[in-house]
Amino acid sequence: MSQSDSSSSESMMDIRGCRLNAVAAGVRYENRSDIALIELSEGSVVVGAFTQNAFCAAPVVICKNHLGTNQARYLLINSGNANAGTGQAGFDIAMETCALVAKATGVESDQVLPFSTGVIGELLPLEPFQQSISELVSGLSANFWPEVARAIMTTDTRPKLVQKEFELSGSVIKLSGIAKGAGMIHPNMATMLAYIVSDIAITEEVAQQWHLELCEKTFNRATVDGDTSTNDSCILACTGKAGNLLIDNSDSEDALIVKAQIFEIYRELAQAIVRDGEGATKFVTIEVSGGNSEDECKKVGFSVAHSPLVKTALFACDPNWGRILAAVGNADIDNLNIDAIEIALDQVPLVERGAVHSEYSEVLGQEIFDKPEFTIYINLNRGGCTEEIWTTDLSHDYVRINAEYRT
C-alpha cells in the first residue's frame, strides 16, 4: 500500500487492462499537460456517480447517456475548460471529442466518456483535441498514472494519486485512484473529478451498488464551502484481469475485503481533496453520533462544516464553542433537544446540558484548535447513527483566491 504525491513512476503500479496518457494540448494552459486519456480493456465494468447540481455540464450529460447505451472503453479528460453553461454548441463539441477518440481507436463514439474541468461559460475549443488525439492514443502506457494525475489538475496545489495492492484468496488485486479539487473549492475551475481503476473481476451490479454507497460515504462527505460543481464526476472501472474469482455478490468474505479496500482508496482521495482545499490551513473531521438517522447526522455535520462563523473560528484557532453549538441548533432537526447534546474537541469535553462543560477551559480548547488536524465530536444522544464530515477553515486566502481568480 502506498500513497504518492511525486511524479516519479518507479513506485507506481500498473493496473492490468488499463493504459493511460496525457499531453500538453493547449486547451487553456501553456507548458503543461491538459488532455488525458484512460483506456480500459474490453469487458471492463465501468460505473459512475455524477453531480446533483441541476445545472449539469454537457460532458456530464453525455457520460450518463453513454454509460447507459454501450460499454465504456475510453475516458477522455480535459482541464482548463469545464464546457459548462455552453448550451447546444458545448454539447456538440463534447460529442465531437468522443468521435475523435472513437475514430483513432476503432471503438464506437458512445464507448468514450468525456470529462471537463475549468472555466465555466466558455466554449470548449475543438482544435487541441484534433491535434493531440493521435499522440494521446499512440503513447498509451500502463505506468502514466502520475502524468494523468497532474493533467487533470486545475488550481490544485498537488496531484492526488493513491494506489493499493492486496491479496484475495491467492490473487493479487491492484487499485489505482486519482482525483482533483473538490466541491466548489475551485469556483470557475470547479469540479471534483475522480477515477479509480482496478483489475479486479466484479459484476457491474455489485460495482454500481458499492460505488454509489461508498461515494456517498467519502466524496460526498468532503466539503470546503458547500457548493456543488456542475461537473463533478467519479468513475470506478474494473478490468477483471486480476484472475480472482468473480465478485458477484456483496456479502461474501472476499466481497467484504474488496469493499473495505475500495472504501479506503475513496476515503484517502476524498480527504486529500479537502486537505488541498483552497486556502485551507486546517483539516477538521466532524463526527456526529447519536442521531436518529444518517440524514440527521449529515444535516448537523454540514451545518457546522458550512457555518462561516465556525470556519473563521477554525482559521483563527479560536475555540469558540458558542458558534459550534449555534450551528448545531441551526441544522433544522425536528425536536432537537439542545440540553442532551455533548460536544468534544478530540478528547476534551466541551459542551454538556446546553452549556460549557465543567471541566473545559480555554487553555484545553486552544491546544486542540492550534493543531492542523482534529475532530469535533457531536453526540446528539437520541439514536444509533454516526456520520463523519471532513472540512476546512475559511481563510483570508480563500477570499483572496476566489475574489481574484478570474482577473
Place this chain on the structure above:
Amino acid sequence: MSQSDSSSSESMMDIRGCRLNAVAAGVRYENRSDIALIELSEGSVVVGAFTQNAFCAAPVVICKNHLGTNQARYLLINSGNANAGTGQAGFDIAMETCALVAKATGVESDQVLPFSTGVIGELLPLEPFQQSISELVSGLSANFWPEVARAIMTTDTRPKLVQKEFELSGSVIKLSGIAKGAGMIHPNMATMLAYIVSDIAITEEVAQQWHLELCEKTFNRATVDGDTSTNDSCILACTGKAGNLLIDNSDSEDALIVKAQIFEIYRELAQAIVRDGEGATKFVTIEVSGGNSEDECKKVGFSVAHSPLVKTALFACDPNWGRILAAVGNADIDNLNIDAIEIALDQVPLVERGAVHSEYSEVLGQEIFDKPEFTIYINLNRGGCTEEIWTTDLSHDYVRINAEYRT
C-alpha cells in the same frame, strides 16, 4: 416620514404610550450605554417573532413564556452578553432581571420581556442590572429613541432607527422602529433584535398575523452569512393611543394602509441591517420570479445569497455568471429546467437557455458589478411566485472581523 442615523433627538417623534431609557451599566463595555428599557402603556398589544435556532438563549425562552401568560409592559434589553449557552444559571439570572424591573415599576415579573445580545457562553452578570434599574426607570422619556437604538448595538457600525407618521381616516398614526445586527453577521455578538412601536389601536389577533407575515417578508429575507443566531427577536408593540378606529380585521381599506406602512418600516430596518453587515461592501437584492411556490423562490434566492463563490465574486466586482447559475442549480429544486432560466443584472440580460445571453458582454456586466447596490433577477419561468432576498458580499473584512473578534 423620516429615517435617521443621528442621535440628535429633535427630529425624533414621540410614540404616545411609550417611554424609553438607556444607561451605561457596564455589562461588558465601558463608556457606553448597554442596558435599555422600553415602557408600554397598559392595554398595549405586544407580539413577537423569535429565532428558529433549536439552541434558544434563556431570554428568548422567557420572552415566549411571558408573552403567553401576561400582558407585556416592559422590554428590558442588554448588549454585551447574549446569556446563551449558560444553562439553568443563565435562565435564573434572566428571571431575576425581570423581577428587578417588576419591583421598580409595580408590575408582575411576567409583564417584563428580557432580551440579550453579545458574547455567547458567559454568564450574564446581575450586578449591572441591580445598580441601574432605578435610574433606568426614573429617567424614562418618550424621546430617547436614538439613545436606545445606540444602547442595543454590539459591533454594528451605526444605529438603525426608522420613524414614520401617516394619516388614517383623520387620525395621525406614528411608528418608530429600531434594530441591530442581523443573522449571524455578528458571531459572538450575534443576534438580530428589532423593536417596532406604534400608537395605533389594533387587535392582538391582527397584529400577530401581520407581524409573522411581515417578519417573514423582511427580516427573514435579510442574510449575510446564512447563520441564524440563538437570540434573534423581533417585537411589535401597539399602544392604541392614536385615537384611530380599532383595526380589528386585515381586509379593510384602513387595514391595508396600516399594513403597508408597517411593511415599509420592517423592510427599511431589515435592509439597514444588511447594509451594515460585517465587512459588507455591497448591497445586493436577489429577485427570484417565475417560481411554483414562495418556498422554491426562497430556496433559489438563498442558494445564490449563501454561495461563498457568488459572495466572493460580488466582493471582487467580478460578473462571474457561471457561479450564479451553478448556485441556482444547487438549490435542490425538483425538476428544475436550467434551460428555461433567465438571469439579468439590473437591466442587463445575462443568461438564457443555459448559456450566456447573446447580447451580454463582460463590459456590461462589469458596469453593474462595480455599483454598490444592484439586483440579480432570476426568472425560473415555471410559475407565478416572486420573492426577494437581500444580501452582501464576502470580503476580506468579514474573515478578519470574524477571525479576530474574540482575541
